[in-house]
Amino acid sequence: MTLPRPHRFDLLMGFLGFSCGLLLWSFGLYTTGDRLFDQRWATLIPLAAMASAEAVRRTMPQTAVTVGTLAIVGDQFTNGNLVTVLMFTDVVYAAVVYGNPATARRVPYTTGLITVAVTVGFLVWWQNAIALLVGVITGMISFMPAMTGAVVRNHREAADAARLRAEQTALLAEMDRAQAVVAERARMARELHDMVANHLSAIAIHSTAALSLDEPATTRQALTVIRENSVAGLSEMRRLIGILRDSSGDAEPAAAPTLAGLDTLVDQARVNARPSGLVLVLEDTRESTAGLPAPVELAAYRIVQESLTNALKHAAPGEVLVTLARGQGALAVEVTSPYGERPGPTAPGSGAGLVGMRERVALLGGVFEAGPAADGGGRKVWRVRAELPVDASDEERA
Numbered sequence: 001m002t003l004p005r006p007h008r009f010d011l012l013m014g015f016l017g018f019s020c021g022l023l024l025w026s027f028g029l030y031t032t033g034d035r036l037f038d039q040r041w042a043t044l045i046p047l048a049a050m051a052s053a054e055a056v057r058r059t060m061p062q063t064a065v066t067v068g069t070l071a072i073v074g075d076q077f078t079n080g081n082l083v084t085v086l087m088f089t090d091v092v093y094a095a096v097v098y099g100n101p102a103t104a105r106r107v108p109y110t111t112g113l114i115t116v117a118v119t120v121g122f123l124v125w126w127q128n129a130i131a132l133l134v135g136v137i138t139g140m141i142s143f144m145p146a147m148t149g150a151v152v153r154n155h156r157e158a159a160d161a162a163r164l165r166a167e168q169t170a171l172l173a174e175m176d177r178a179q180a181v182v183a184e185r186a187r188m189a190r191e192l193h194d195m196v197a198n199h200l201s202a203i204a205i206h207s208t209a210a211l212s213l214d215e216p217a218t219t220r221q222a223l224t225v226i227r228e229n230s231v232a233g234l235s236e237m238r239r240l241i242g243i244l245r246d247s248s249g250d251a252e253p254a255a256a257p258t259l260a261g262l263d264t265l266v267d268q269a270r271v272n273a274r275p276s277g278l279v280l281v282l283e284d285t286r287e288s289t290a291g292l293p294a295p296v297e298l299a300a301y302r303i304v305q306e307s308l309t310n311a312l313k314h315a316a317p318g319e320v321l322v323t324l325a326r327g328q329g330a331l332a333v334e335v336t337s338p339y340g341e342r343p344g345p346t347a348p349g350s351g352a353g354l355v356g357m358r359e360r361v362a363l364l365g366g367v368f369e370a371g372p373a374a375d376g377g378g379r380k381v382w383r384v385r386a387e388l389p390v391d392a393s394d395e396e397r398a
Helices: 008-026 040-055 061-075 082-098 101-126 129-212 216-243 259-276 294-314 353-363 392-397
Strands: 278-284 318-327 330-338 367-374 380-389
Touching: 008 040, 008 082, 040 061, 040 082, 061 082, 061 101, 082 101, 082 129, 101 129, 129 294, 129 353, 259 278, 259 294, 259 318, 278 294, 294 318, 294 330, 294 353, 294 380, 353 367, 353 380
Parallel strands: 278 318
Antiparallel strands: 318 330, 330 380, 367 380
């Protein structure tokens, strides 16, 4: 059987303890006198045994406390050494801290019973106050180190349990975030799939009309529509390839929403928001409402939809402002809502809304920001802002 290798710190403690005890022995500094074994060399035997127990206090705590107990008992039959007693207190402490659970529970009870037994025994024998002093000393070198070790061990176990719970919570949060990302990408892929299918259907219909009619004007018009739908379909197919992930078993949506339905969305949310003291305002400063790529319209619609849902759940009473603006090569979407504690219960949420919005914007190569901010009046608001890039080819086609 291979014995465990002693810890370097324990070896150092054992060596220093033996060296200090040897120094006291050389000067003749004993703790008692007139013992059964009063030879000068007899004091070194318990000292050496205790130093050996100290060297394995961490790797073999049960063996260390057993050897240490025999050594401290043997030390009482010699002239005694103070370092032997001090090392015994550390061995008892280490047995509780580093020992198995059974040892950690048993040592404090055992040392407590020994302290009581020694106190009562000497009190019956001597019948004076010195017996109480002996009991106190016995408790200081055995029971108190054991209780200190129990407290330290309990704190360590509580810290380990808290650390494990934190790691598990972080793992669950990461799993939830990953699932939210996958679900949002699958949803976007299905929506874009529907739009590409619409373009291909239009191409098939107009190509059939061009083949069935021998009229140059009709044929030219059909070819123009075919070209426009082909360009749009290829552009959206490129986005679809970058977004598409493993297919899920969810049913595909019947139709993908666009910014044309934003007024209806805000009107519906306004009805639900009125009991909470929220006033919804939509400001669309775009000069033209046409020409946006389908993925950009989808992302903008979903961002507004999710932001309004979050406002209904968490926002304090006040104004919720939805702003759309089209700049040079980008569509800016911003939703601000009052920030603060709502008086009364709020609806629970999974926390995946921000993850989904951020993922949509990231897949389109845009910029997304969400968090508390100050409005023009110095009040604190919750702001969600996204800048969705519009391809130059899309603007020219518009």
